Amino acid sequence: MLYDIFVDPFVQMYQMPDFFLQVLWEGFVAGILYALIALGFVLIFKASGVFNFAQGIMVVFAGLTLVGLHENGVPAYLALILTIGVMAVLAYGIERIVMRPLVNQPDIILLMATIGLTYFLIGFGELIFGGEPKRMITEELGLPTGSTAFEFGERGLVILQHIDIAAAVIAILMVGALAVFFNKTRIGRALRAVADDHQAALSVGISLNQIWAIVWFAAGLVALATGIMWGARSDVSFALEIIAFKALPVLILGGFTSIPGAIIGGLIIGFGEKIAELYWGGLVGGGIESWFAYIIALIFLLFRPQGLFGEKIIERV
Amino acid sequence: MKHLKTWACATALAVGVTAGAVAPQPAQAQDTNYVPLLTYRTGPFAGSGIHIANGMNDYLQMLNERDGGIGGVPIAIEECETSYNAQKGVECYEATKGKGALVYNPYSTGITLQLIPKASVDKIPVLSMGYGLSAAAVGDVFPWVFNVPVTYWDGASVVINYIADQEGGLDSLSGKKIGYIFLDAGYGREPIPLLEQLAEKHGFELLQYPVPANQMQNQSSQWLNVRRDRPDYMIMWGWGAMNPTAIKEAVKIRYPMDKFIGVWWSAGEDDAAAGGQDAAGYKALNFSGVGMDFPALQDIKTLVVDAGKTQTDPASIGTTLYNRGVLNSVIIAEGIRTAQELTGKKVITGEDMRVGLEALNLTQERLAEIGLAGFAHPMKVTCEDHAGSHPVFIQEWDGERFVKVTDWIEPMTDVVRPLLEAAAADYAEKNAPWPERTEACAQ
Numbered sequence: 001m002l003y004d005i006f007v008d009p010f011v012q013m014y015q016m017p018d019f020f021l022q023v024l025w026e027g028f029v030a031g032i033l034y035a036l037i038a039l040g041f042v043l044i045f046k047a048s049g050v051f052n053f054a055q056g057i058m059v060v061f062a063g064l065t066l067v068g069l070h071e072n073g074v075p076a077y078l079a080l081i082l083t084i085g086v087m088a089v090l091a092y093g094i095e096r097i098v099m100r101p102l103v104n105q106p107d108i109i110l111l112m113a114t115i116g117l118t119y120f121l122i123g124f125g126e127l128i129f130g131g132e133p134k135r136m137i138t139e140e141l142g143l144p145t146g147s148t149a150f151e152f153g154e155r156g157l158v159i160l161q162h163i164d165i166a167a168a169v170i171a172i173l174m175v176g177a178l179a180v181f182f183n184k185t186r187i188g189r190a191l192r193a194v195a196d197d198h199q200a201a202l203s204v205g206i207s208l209n210q211i212w213a214i215v216w217f218a219a220g221l222v223a224l225a226t227g228i229m230w231g232a233r234s235d236v237s238f239a240l241e242i243i244a245f246k247a248l249p250v251l252i253l254g255g256f257t258s259i260p261g262a263i264i265g266g267l268i269i270g271f272g273e274k275i276a277e278l279y280w281g282g283l284v285g286g287g288i289e290s291w292f293a294y295i296i297a298l299i300f301l302l303f304r305p306q307g308l309f310g311e312k313i314i315e316r317v
Numbered sequence: 318m319k320h321l322k323t324w325a326c327a328t329a330l331a332v333g334v335t336a337g338a339v340a341p342q343p344a345q346a347q348d349t350n351y352v353p354l355l356t357y358r359t360g361p362f363a364g365s366g367i368h369i370a371n372g373m374n375d376y377l378q379m380l381n382e383r384d385g386g387i388g389g390v391p392i393a394i395e396e397c398e399t400s401y402n403a404q405k406g407v408e409c410y411e412a413t414k415g416k417g418a419l420v421y422n423p424y425s426t427g428i429t430l431q432l433i434p435k436a437s438v439d440k441i442p443v444l445s446m447g448y449g450l451s452a453a454a455v456g457d458v459f460p461w462v463f464n465v466p467v468t469y470w471d472g473a474s475v476v477i478n479y480i481a482d483q484e485g486g487l488d489s490l491s492g493k494k495i496g497y498i499f500l501d502a503g504y505g506r507e508p509i510p511l512l513e514q515l516a517e518k519h520g521f522e523l524l525q526y527p528v529p530a531n532q533m534q535n536q537s538s539q540w541l542n543v544r545r546d547r548p549d550y551m552i553m554w555g556w557g558a559m560n561p562t563a564i565k566e567a568v569k570i571r572y573p574m575d576k577f578i579g580v581w582w583s584a585g586e587d588d589a590a591a592g593g594q595d596a597a598g599y600k601a602l603n604f605s606g607v608g609m610d611f612p613a614l615q616d617i618k619t620l621v622v623d624a625g626k627t628q629t630d631p632a633s634i635g636t637t638l639y640n641r642g643v644l645n646s647v648i649i650a651e652g653i654r655t656a657q658e659l660t661g662k663k664v665i666t667g668e669d670m671r672v673g674l675e676a677l678n679l680t681q682e683r684l685a686e687i688g689l690a691g692f693a694h695p696m697k698v699t700c701e702d703h704a705g706s707h708p709v710f711i712q713e714w715d716g717e718r719f720v721k722v723t724d725w726i727e728p729m730t731d732v733v734r735p736l737l738e739a740a741a742a743d744y745a746e747k748n749a750p751w752p753e754r755t756e757a758c759a760q
Contacts, residue, residue, distance in 0.1 A: 019545055026537045122359075131363030133558060133587065147569070161569060234534040234565060235591060239361030239558035242531045277538040278545070287501060287527045289538050 009279035018156030031270020038262035047215040056244025063227025063236035076140035087220030136231030249297035255307030349393040360400035362557030372642020426504035436461035441667035454704035455741035466707035471728035473508040491520030496548030501527035540566035561591030574598035589714040609635030612688030700758035
């Protein structure tokens with residue numbers, strides 16, 4: 001037993017280096033995708049202190065809008081632009097109808113509002129698009145398909161899916177763009193001010209409503225990118241909504257307010273769960289991936305309760 | 318004043334909604350036979366559930382339109398949305414059983430397991446066509462449950478039989494590795510006891526790859542395990558979003574698709590199409606016809622779909638899962654017809670329906686008579702055997718459509734039946750006091 005836990009996994013890694021590399025690659029891709037989902041949560045939490053329960057359904061809604069428009073004869077790129085427009089309208093609507101009337105309400109009320117929003121979007125989405133899964137228009141959007149295999153030793157093979165490479169590139173570009181937006185633009189700085197202190201931001205003339213609409217729109221764009229990438233890996237369906245909750249341990253780990261935290265957290269969870277499942281999962285019958293991510297997050301919490309990059313909150317009496 | 322108005326509106330709305338939700342539904346008219354359909358058009362399993370729901374609904378609708386129902390009595394059809402959720406399924410059951418329900422089709426092994434103990438109490442049979450509890454085939458223990466035409470255990474034995482054929486006989490299975498990827502729920506776990514027995518008997522290694530329901534679209538770990546273990550064959554018990562993802566992942570790791578075999582619930586065109594041309598060679602069990610070259614399906618198209626009396630997309634008529642739903646309703650309809658003949662009543666009860674299902678004898682001639690010649694293998698239910706262990710065939714994805722590639726393959730009845738009887742006895746013991754069968758055999 002001790003051999004199976006402490007020795008055999010490392011022997012396997014040494015004996016099958018191609019497989020180990022494949023596991024690392026899959027962990028990296030999963031991590032990037034988790035990070036993308038976590039980014040959506042972080043954006044909204046930073047600006048409003050709300051845990052956006054609806055982020056998962058926003059991923060599905062954005063993906064379905066894109067595919068649905070294309071199915072109705074709209075060319076792929078125009079459908080993409082229109083979907084961005086729909087996400088903008090949705091962001092404005094959420095700010096106007098859900099968020100604005102709840103300003104200054106306790107956080108739990110805002111959380112409940114996003115839960116309500118989730119169920120509204122599920123019902124509304126099913127009403128418009130139906131409940132059937134839809135194929136993502138990967139090729140029509142010019143995204144690469146297929147794979148490249150690298151020979152490794154005599155029998156070794158490392159297979160890289162082109163769509164996974166594209167996902168990694170898009171996620172990195174998106175994070176870069178968000179970093180520039182937050183740090184270098186006037187709206188970005190205003191957004192950080194709102195995140196630090198709502199009332200102070202209001203007192204210097206920053207429009208809370210405008211900032212919230214912008215941040216929900218940014219989260220909508222992240223949701224669209226996530227929907228395209230996850231949809232390309234399987235299908236766009238309402239089952240994807242559950243995947244969004246894979247971001248929870250990422251957030252616990254990285255901190256709810258940190259964009260770099262979401263990325264690093266996503267990668268740690270992605271690598272961690274794949275390696276654990278593939279090399280240690282068999283000892284308990286497999287299927288440990290779904291809860292192992294939380295174990296990693298909880299271990300980190302023991303040492304850094306605010307997460308890797310979260311803000312340490314000290315309340316003095 | 319403004320607040321008062323808001324409160325008044327909210328209260329009025331709440332009262333209205335509540336009244337709507339709990340208002341007594343009109344009782345079914347005395348001259349109809351009431352068939353509730355537990356379906357799911359929403360949720361993670363809707364991709365499979367919609368086709369089944371449409372097929373079931375449309376065939377019964379067609380009988381109403383064409384023949385005025387069955388035996389001159391219209392069928393009152395009512396769908397109840399379960400989202401493949403056992404709790405909602407039971408709620409649907411409780412909400413509809415008082416309306417004179419004749420039979421329940423849970424379309425979920427989880428819901429079926431919940432309804433089995435209720436069936437004998439409420440005197441309403443459960444028809445779990447090709448799913449649910451395999452041991453329910455033993456009619457002496459489960460007089461109120463029917464899983465005709467075949468159980469999961471029969472299906473698993475057919476796959477092993479087929480693999481043995483490819484390898485040169487059952488003796489050749491020794492030393493082989495057979496992988497089993499399954500939805501980690503009651504449904505996917507159901508055939509494991511049989512597969513384990515067969516693995517022990519024939520000397521192959523059974524490798525299990527569970528897929529949790531919340532990970533259906535995130536299967537890369539399971540398939541990396543498959544890549545490392547290099548099983549000689551893969552068997553899949555998937556449903557909903559699990560199927561297309563699994564097929565895509567199999568393509569991704571370059572698993573030989575001709576050695577990948579799904580159960581009849583992993584046989585949807587949409588599932589295989591996710592892998593496109595690269596998925597060519599993928600196989601699945603089936604027991605219902607493919608295509609729409611059947612007079613009954615033409616009637617459905619003309620009288621129901623083209624007439625705008627359904628939500629069905631015309632392109633889905635004739636697909637595997639749609640036709641499976643049709644076959645389900647054929648069994649319901651023939652059960653009602655048989656019950657009418659045996660009891661002499663036109664409007665029947667759940668108890669009559671049980672008698673009708675237990676005497677079901679769907680011959681090839683009868684299938685031809687109802688416009689479905691060759692649509693299914695003839696099937697017969699007896700008081701002892703509520704599944705019948707009927708043969709199934711294998712279809713193969715050619716990159717665009719499924720093509721039937723084998724003749725009907727018999728399950729290993731000699732192995733499966735004793736195991737079913739043992740499992741039924743075990744179920745009764747664990748659920749003691751399980752009621753003794755008191756229902757007379759009408760055959």
